[in-house]
Amino acid sequence: MLRRLGPTLIALTLLTHGCAESPPGSKPPSAQPDAEVAESGTANLFTMGQEARQAKDNEDWVAAHAVYLQALEVAPKHPIVYERIAEMEVRLERFDDAVAHLATMARLGGTTPQIDQPPFEPLTDHPGFAAVAEQIRANGAPQESAEIFVTFDDNRLSPEGIAWDAETGDLFTGSFLLNKIVRITPDGTVSDLGESASHGLGAVLGMWVDASRRELWAVAGSTSMEEMTHPAELVRYNVDTEELVARYLAPETDQVLLVNDVVVTPDGTAWLSESLVGGLYRVRPGSAEMELFVALPQFGFANGVAASDDGQTIYIGHAEGLSAIDSKTGVVETVEPQGEFTLVSADGLSWADGALILVQNQPSLNNRVIHVTLDPSGRKAMDFRQLSAGLPPGLEPYTSAVAGDVVYVTASPPIGPEGESATDAPRPAIARLPLGP
Numbered sequence: 001m002l003r004r005l006g007p008t009l010i011a012l013t014l015l016t017h018g019c020a021e022s023p024p025g026s027k028p029p030s031a032q033p034d035a036e037v038a039e040s041g042t043a044n045l046f047t048m049g050q051e052a053r054q055a056k057d058n059e060d061w062v063a064a065h066a067v068y069l070q071a072l073e074v075a076p077k078h079p080i081v082y083e084r085i086a087e088m089e090v091r092l093e094r095f096d097d098a099v100a101h102l103a104t105m106a107r108l109g110g111t112t113p114q115i116d117q118p119p120f121e122p123l124t125d126h127p128g129f130a131a132v133a134e135q136i137r138a139n140g141a142p143q144e145s146a147e148i149f150v151t152f153d154d155n156r157l158s159p160e161g162i163a164w165d166a167e168t169g170d171l172f173t174g175s176f177l178l179n180k181i182v183r184i185t186p187d188g189t190v191s192d193l194g195e196s197a198s199h200g201l202g203a204v205l206g207m208w209v210d211a212s213r214r215e216l217w218a219v220a221g222s223t224s225m226e227e228m229t230h231p232a233e234l235v236r237y238n239v240d241t242e243e244l245v246a247r248y249l250a251p252e253t254d255q256v257l258l259v260n261d262v263v264v265t266p267d268g269t270a271w272l273s274e275s276l277v278g279g280l281y282r283v284r285p286g287s288a289e290m291e292l293f294v295a296l297p298q299f300g301f302a303n304g305v306a307a308s309d310d311g312q313t314i315y316i317g318h319a320e321g322l323s324a325i326d327s328k329t330g331v332v333e334t335v336e337p338q339g340e341f342t343l344v345s346a347d348g349l350s351w352a353d354g355a356l357i358l359v360q361n362q363p364s365l366n367n368r369v370i371h372v373t374l375d376p377s378g379r380k381a382m383d384f385r386q387l388s389a390g391l392p393p394g395l396e397p398y399t400s401a402v403a404g405d406v407v408y409v410t411a412s413p414p415i416g417p418e419g420e421s422a423t424d425a426p427r428p429a430i431a432r433l434p435l436g437p
Helices: 010-017 034-040 045-057 063-073 079-091 095-107 118-123 129-139
Strands: 147-151 160-164 172-174 179-182 189-194 201-208 215-220 233-236 244-249 261-262 270-274 279-283 289-295 303-307 313-318 323-324 333-334 348-352 355-360 367-376 380-387 397-401 408-410 429-434
Touching: 045 063, 063 079, 079 095, 079 118, 095 118, 095 129, 118 129, 147 289, 160 215, 160 408, 172 201, 201 270, 215 261, 233 261, 233 270, 261 303, 270 303, 313 348, 348 397, 348 408, 355 397
Parallel strands: 160 201, 160 397, 201 261, 303 348
Antiparallel strands: 147 429, 160 172, 172 179, 179 189, 201 215, 215 233, 233 244, 261 270, 270 279, 279 289, 303 313, 313 323, 323 333, 348 355, 355 367, 367 380, 397 408, 408 429
16 A cells, blocks of 8 residues: 555655655655665665665666666566666667567556657667557556546545445445545445544554454554654454444554554454565454564565455565465465566455455556456466556555455545645545456
């Protein structure tokens, strides 16, 4: 999540622009997470982006090219990495190599407006470039419009996470800017969840409804990546009475933590992603503490989470792709795409009857929503198909909730440098996409 706090992938911002720019609506990233990663010797797209920035600032194209090739080793199917490699190869006048890397980017579904801009102008008459550029443009073409289920009156609501109550059919979403939770009934009626607006929550992000236990879980925290304006925490509400039942603070640390998404497994354990330092946390049934289950410094931005039906596997999306974590042993495995497609930039992540829904809310992938078929082990992605996901102009998809044969997706305008959406921005909404082919 959090394209707005630190675009869904801070690392992507770094790799795309080659500099540690502050994402819209945030302060510059703290150096603290990077210090720990550097100490552990673990490289991810975030740290590589910083190294590439320094090389590009020095106009050392050879060094920058080498960094991007290293990035390809940790994210071998990332369209933006291929684009950056190609840009450096143009500067080094290695035109055949540049076209070849752009062709791979195109086959992965990647797109970029830069294909018609100065970085690639020297390739205009180069053999093969015209066809590759045409495919990259086609990958960015407008998508079929999704059905809008509800449009919110207040464009400051800025919904991020979303959850579905299988018992009542109600949806819940959290406000990134108004620091509260709202309920949406099946007929589209919107109301605040109890007194959540007065509970001192930070930006409300990932959410989950445990329908059998009648509990609503949500993560909330700071809107700054440099200081703790609000504590990183998990909150639990009674979904029927709308009462706040419990709060679980992230463990104390000298680093800024961003708890990002949450899922609850059948045994009642809540699992949370933490994005800035990198980790999978949990709150076990009966416990009053949030604890680190496994550290994930190798991920540039641990993001969306989902769980298999039996709770044995926790899936987590990140800058480099998609991983599966054994909920008993903590063993982390890469979910490998068995074809020429990519699973990077998974913000909204949902389990869908043996498959996964990924909201790849990156312009480089045309802000698409995909359905990914897994093999029986759940460790290989066999195929994917794109769901209809076109949104009204000015809205971007964020997270998802599967409700029977449909997928609900939150859609919001980007947050500007002042930490709020523009007054003339389109109103946020929830889109409804059919899950079937």
